[in-house]
Amino acid sequence: xxxxxxxxxxxxxxxxxxxxxxxxxxxxxxxxxxxxxxxxxxxxxxxxxxxxxxxxxxxxxxxxxxxxxxxxxxxxxxxxxxxxxxxxxxxxxxxxxxxxxxxxxxxxxxxxxx
Amino acid sequence: xxxxxxxxxxxxxxxxxxxxxxxxxxxxxxxxxxxxxxxxxxxxxxxxxxxxxxxxxxxxxxxxxxxxxxxxxxxxxxxxxxxxxxxxxxxxxxxxxxxxxxxxxxxxxxxxxxxxx
Numbered sequence: 357x358x359x360x361x362x363x364x365x366x367x368x369x370x371x372x373x374x375x376x377x378x379x380x381x382x383x384x385x386x387x388x389x390x391x392x393x394x395x396x397x398x399x400x401x402x403x404x405x406x407x408x409x410x411x412x413x414x415x416x417x418x419x420x421x422x423x424x425x426x427x428x429x430x431x432x433x434x435x436x437x438x439x440x441x442x443x444x445x446x447x448x449x450x451x452x453x454x455x456x457x458x459x460x461x462x463x464x465x466x467x468x469x470x
Numbered sequence: 471x472x473x474x475x476x477x478x479x480x481x482x483x484x485x486x487x488x489x490x491x492x493x494x495x496x497x498x499x500x501x502x503x504x505x506x507x508x509x510x511x512x513x514x515x516x517x518x519x520x521x522x523x524x525x526x527x528x529x530x531x532x533x534x535x536x537x538x539x540x541x542x543x544x545x546x547x548x549x550x551x552x553x554x555x556x557x558x559x560x561x562x563x564x565x566x567x568x569x570x571x572x573x574x575x576x577x578x579x580x581x582x583x584x585x586x587x
Contacts, residue, residue, distance in 0.1 A: 390575055392578075402575045402576070444510065462511070463511070
């Protein structure tokens with residue numbers, strides 16, 4: 357079985373400060389990990405994914421995520437947050453044998469204040 | 471074209487109506503998905519089509535009926551819905567698995583905001 361947890365319902369950060377959105381996962385095999393962002397009344401936009409290789413993954417809009425196997429985490433980071441980064445962020449995991457099925461986290465609302 | 475389109479954007483229907491949601495992609499993806507999303511919650515998988523065949527049905531009530539007429543189109547037919555079915559309905563697509571590569575990201579459409587009165 358696969359599962360993913362986003363421990364924070366909301367993250368508040370001032371513009372220009374670093375942004376971190378936490379995600380931990382549980383899978384029985386190798387994880388494929390994804391981050392998506394959702395703006396109000398819009399679909400989900402793909403940000404980045406980890407499949408294999410370098411633990412630091414770079415994605416769209418200046419976001420990056422660090423895969424940590426020992427801590428089973430895949431935290432999303434941005435060095436300098438923008439007001440326009442305010443949105444709902446979802447972490448998702450897919451196991452190697454669970455084609456078609458993403459397991460989404462509960463989501464973290466990011467609020468960036470000017 | 472890296473876009474998934476959905477129509478209509480908004481739909482209001484009564485409990486006795488029949489309506490359809492439409493989704494289209496021209497990325498050559500052979501897997502297409504329907505999700506239901508309540509406000510501030512993660513998307514819930516409803517159906518998955520692989521090569522135009524239904525491969526996953528997440529025990530969705532029969533008042534929701536999916537259809538995949540061809541590799542670019544996905545429909546969701548709605549009949550006798552309940553007010554609790556009001557939600558954002560998202561369509562997504564991804565590359566089909568090849569050689570065990572199951573990691574392909576899903577591309578989402580903007581959704582149809584459905585209100586059932």
